[in-house]
Amino acid sequence: MDIVEVRDLTYKYPTSSDQVLRGVSLRVKKGEFCSIIGPNGAGKTTLCNAIRGLVPHFYKGDMQGEVLINGQSTMDVSLADLALSVGFVFQNPFTQISGIAKTVFGELAFGLENLGVEPDEIRRRVSRMLEVAKLQDLAERSPFEISGGQQQRVALASIIIMEPEILVIDEPTSQLDPQSTEEIFEIIQLMKMQGKTIILVEHKIDLVAQYSDHVVLIEDGSIVMDGSTDEILSDPAVLQHGTSLPQFALLGIEMRKRGYRLDKIPITEAQAVEQIGGYFTEKAVD
Amino acid sequence: MNKSEKSYVSSLYPITKLVFVACLIVSVFFLYNYIYDLVCFAAMVAIAASDGKGKAYIKTILKTIFILIVLIFLMQSFLHSGTHVLWHWGILTIHKEGIWYAINLSTTLLVIGGAIALLFKITEVEDLIHSLENSGMSPRATYVILSTLQIIPQMKMKSAVIMDAQRSRGVETEGNLMVRIKAFFPSLAPLVLSSIVGTEERAITLEARAFTANVKKTCLDMPQDSKHDKVLRIVLLVLLGILIVGRIILWIL
Ligand SMILES: Nc1ncnc2c1ncn2[C@@H]1O[C@H](COP(=O)(O)OP(=O)(O)OP(=O)(O)O)[C@@H](O)[C@H]1O
Numbered sequence: 001m002d003i004v005e006v007r008d009l010t011y012k013y014p015t016s017s018d019q020v021l022r023g024v025s026l027r028v029k030k031g032e033f034c035s036i037i038g039p040n041g042a043g044k045t046t047l048c049n050a051i052r053g054l055v056p057h058f059y060k061g062d063m064q065g066e067v068l069i070n071g072q073s074t075m076d077v078s079l080a081d082l083a084l085s086v087g088f089v090f091q092n093p094f095t096q097i098s099g100i101a102k103t104v105f106g107e108l109a110f111g112l113e114n115l116g117v118e119p120d121e122i123r124r125r126v127s128r129m130l131e132v133a134k135l136q137d138l139a140e141r142s143p144f145e146i147s148g149g150q151q152q153r154v155a156l157a158s159i160i161i162m163e164p165e166i167l168v169i170d171e172p173t174s175q176l177d178p179q180s181t182e183e184i185f186e187i188i189q190l191m192k193m194q195g196k197t198i199i200l201v202e203h204k205i206d207l208v209a210q211y212s213d214h215v216v217l218i219e220d221g222s223i224v225m226d227g228s229t230d231e232i233l234s235d236p237a238v239l240q241h242g243t244s245l246p247q248f249a250l251l252g253i254e255m256r257k258r259g260y261r262l263d264k265i266p267i268t269e270a271q272a273v274e275q276i277g278g279y280f281t282e283k284a285v286d
Numbered sequence: 287m288n289k290s291e292k293s294y295v296s297s298l299y300p301i302t303k304l305v306f307v308a309c310l311i312v313s314v315f316f317l318y319n320y321i322y323d324l325v326c327f328a329a330m331v332a333i334a335a336s337d338g339k340g341k342a343y344i345k346t347i348l349k350t351i352f353i354l355i356v357l358i359f360l361m362q363s364f365l366h367s368g369t370h371v372l373w374h375w376g377i378l379t380i381h382k383e384g385i386w387y388a389i390n391l392s393t394t395l396l397v398i399g400g401a402i403a404l405l406f407k408i409t410e411v412e413d414l415i416h417s418l419e420n421s422g423m424s425p426r427a428t429y430v431i432l433s434t435l436q437i438i439p440q441m442k443m444k445s446a447v448i449m450d451a452q453r454s455r456g457v458e459t460e461g462n463l464m465v466r467i468k469a470f471f472p473s474l475a476p477l478v479l480s481s482i483v484g485t486e487e488r489a490i491t492l493e494a495r496a497f498t499a500n501v502k503k504t505c506l507d508m509p510q511d512s513k514h515d516k517v518l519r520i521v522l523l524v525l526l527g528i529l530i531v532g533r534i535i536l537w538i539l
């Protein structure tokens with residue numbers, strides 16, 4: 001059974017004039033890293049809100065179809081209970097700080113305190129999480145007095161520490177520099193290795209190519225492409241939907257156009273080295 | 287300040303501080319006497335100072351309540367009529383009664399505003415929330431208190447960001463009072479709007495951290511209530527009781 005299943009979902013915000021999602025269906029397997037891409041305003045965040053249950057519990061509005069988490073409809077589970085299985089991290093680091101804890105340490109502990117975890121266990125888990133997110137040096141600082149990139153790591157760590165099975169992450173790096181972006185992706189990668197299911201919205205397509213297993217392209221509230229990362233991100237059709245392709249895919253497509261025979265279009269640096277590099281060595285041998 | 291040397295004030299249980307501040311505010315209504323108000327205010331400054339926060343406290347007061355009080359003082363002294371004219375110019379008249387009324391009202395406001403500001407200078411939000419929950423308040427109620435309290439620091443932080451943005455668009459934000467007032471209004475709309483949006487996202491944040499989950503919470507660093515605190519709270523409430531009863535007896539007689 002798929003851990004997340006969206007069935008023919010149509011949704012309209014109370015204040016939007018048009019439907020924001022139209023007949024969206026999506027399946028995500030357990031342990032899969034699924035990326036959602038598409039132009040601005042396509043409905044990516046709204047889809048995340050639906051998976052997290054904020055649509056329709058928090059935003060109300062008209063919803064048809066259903067979202068199943070582990071086979072159970074989000075309509076039948078309270079937001080607080082859903083939070084235990086679906087962790088949600090969003091774009092703005094500032095509003096993801098609880099505003100209650102005095103220190104970064106306390107910020108990470110906050111969610112566990114609310115769940116009633118034993119103090120010793122909390123301390124153990126927070127120490128481990130500080131290490132994973134490389135936040136040890138900031139443990140005693142106020143969460144408001146650190147940089148945006150550090151705040152985003154704190155936000156991510158505060159959700160991960162609660163050990164949800166599914167992580168929904170909406171453009172976590174859009175306000176961050178390349179270094180901080182890298183750090184966020186390292187943490188996400190680690191979560192994937194621990195078997196978490198990850199649903200990520202991200203515009204940085206090269207990173208999507210590098211990390212995800214499954215890519216979904218949304219445009220105007222409908223899923224227009226859905227498949228494995230290799231399949232979708234090597235398809236020039238993506239360019240027709242207001243979305244870019246990885247630089248290596250563009251190179252590969254251009255090379256094919258000019259008559260170079262490539263077995264497949266590369267989408268990451270590693271694949272490019274294999275495909276194109278191989279081509280040149282073969283040529284050199286000829 | 288050295289952290290290991292805890293001041294007396296910071297060793298008190300947050301609820302004790304809350305009771306103190308509440309008693310102070312209630313007492314002001316029953317005495318309604320500007321000398322008492324000023325004594326209270328001096329005491330509050332002294333309390334903040336004993337916790338090493340005197341300067342910061344006065345600064346907060348000057349930046350917030352003080353401006354409001356000056357405005358109210360001016361308005362009340364002009365609006366209140368009486369029989370003893372102190373000053374007269376065109377249609378503007380100040381009566382002696384008006385001045386008295388204005389003095390009493392503004393010192394009362396000074397104590398009320400000052401007491402609330404004091405509470406947040408000498409208490410950490412986290413400790414207050416924990417102790418409120420510990421004394422049986424529901425997470426939803428503490429959440430309402432919390433989000434109200436957070437609006438002010440949030441607005442302060444955001445207004446700095448917005449001022450920056452307006453400056454880069456060529457709006458003058460620094461200089462004399464007039465310049466600042468002119469800069470104030472174009473900054474206001476984005477401030478209010480983004481604060482509302484921010485509140486929504488923060489509600490989601492607290493929800494995501496199981497803040498309202500139906501389980502018994504634990505607490506890593508629970509502020510400790512002591513016998514001393516309990517006695518102090520009783521003394522404060524008894525004093526307030528005596529004051530109220532005394533006042534009522536005086537009214538009846
Ligand atoms: N809270 C809301 N109320 C009403 N309409 C909304 C709300 N949030 C989003 N919308 C509308 O829904 C549509 C889809 O928005 P959404 O935020 O899901 O897009 P997105 O794909 O996440 O875009 P972006 O890449 O810019 O983040 C947009 O037309 C937007 O105006």
Ligand SMILES: [Mg+2]
Binds near residue numbers: 044170
């Ligand atoms: Mg979005």
